[in-house]
Amino acid sequence: MNTLIYTSALGLLCMLAEMANLRKLILPIAVLGLCVIFGFNVADWGKNAGFYHNMVVIDNYSVAFSGLLLLLGIFITLLAGNFYKNEESKISDYLAIIIFTLSGALALVSFGNMAMFFLGIEVLSISLYILAGSKKKELRSNEAGMKYFLMGSFASGILLFGIALIYGETGSFDLGQIAAYTAAVHPSVLFTLGVGMILVGMLFKVSAAPFHFWAPDVYEGSPTLTTAFMATVAKIAAFAAFYRLFSSCFIVSIPSYAWVLSAVAVLTIIIGNFTALNQDSFKRMLAFSGISHAGYLLLGILSLYGNTANAVFFYSVAYGISSIAAFSIAIVVAQNTGSEKIEAFNGLGKKKPMLAAALTIAMLSMAGIPPFAGFFGKYFIFSEAIRNGHLGLTIVAVINSIVGVYYYMKVVLAMYTKDSNEPVIKLKPAYSLVIAVCVALILLLGIFPSLLSNLL
């Protein structure tokens, strides 16, 4: 509970700090504040309580995901200081929007009521529309913001209609009461239709095929830091909300939609992986890889009868930290070479061996190769899917993750086998810190997966 309030307050503080002439102090205040909030969040572990008429429900699931989102938020905030150094007068606005986005994400993992769910998803999305279009003079950024806005608000409309139909059937927005209603009465077609519309809205938000077409354009056009934010925090929060919603009160409708979800998962994995194969922009490749990761996570939602919360959480952690590492290296490379193509990484192995090694680890982790965190993420998701009888889907997913290795290795090969005459790459301390922490976490979770594998 406190996590959400403090995060929103920190966002306001960042906005007001500009007026108090504290521009130099905003970044340390924001990072420190998020670290303190992370501490408060950890202190909530083991509690199981609802606040404000169950608007917000705190349990281990919400605490675990809030912790992950706050950690990713701290990384992004650290990177933001240098990323926006040419726009120093606006740094407080950027940080405030980043922290507001984070508060939306936190609401999305701890909601106990449809109203909170809707507000969370909107706070998250509206802040991201601004961030995506934040390079005002660059047409690509404008275009990304516009596309994200149109698709996002369209999806919100569909989602909202679903919420209204469910309210009409059950007479309540409270997840507990909806669950009680579905347990007592067999829901009518109105309810099933409502769940279907919420499903479509959520699939839009997590960029699952066939609702994924906005993602590559938006990821490519947005400023790279925003892309990193969307690919990690927004996607993980949306998935956590998706899982929470379906496991807590829509579980009764899962059989009606099982085949839809299976088809969407297969389509998402295949489209994501095969389209990523022939991309030459690094960001676009990561966008398609993010789509395929959404497909793997959908397997976790498909088998939620078996309580796959822990597998989904582990996968999210592995995906989140690997993506942050990859994106922060991409920012460093793009700042020095001015290019976001995969060729920009040519010769990085000679120029900056440590940086190249870090990117190799991040890529291998995303490809799911042991002993890195991503391997266990995939392992847990796949074994849960097999345990719940989705053997065919799992085979497709495994074959596709082998395909995935190819495009991840393309970057690694570019770094080690090709040469370039690009200038020497300079690395800022904040970036080294974030990259080092991410790589350390990838290795730690890859070697000792039991640290998080029995958490929930």
Add this chain to the structure above:
Amino acid sequence: MNLLLNIFSVVPIQYYIFISAVLFCIGVLGVLFRRNAIIIFMSVELMLNSVNLLLVAFSTYHNDASGQVFVFFVMAVAAAEVAVGLAILVTIFRNVHTVDIDELKSLKN
């Protein structure tokens, strides 16, 4: 006020569902087929407002105020969304001098 409540309860709930569904579909079709960004915004607003109508109707039907409170949330969010959307539109118009979304092609492969 009482008269208004009477009207709400005399008209069967199905009518409200139908009219909301029709308005919602008009909104969806507008988003899918119109190419002018401002008209797309209006269509999205139409979708949201059809949901508001449905929520108010269900709220009266269930005799439960939470549906009406939800409408306030939706209105506030819609206002914020349109403010951001129009701001993005203005930046686009400054760069390309059009609001036709088919003109936005710089991100295609």
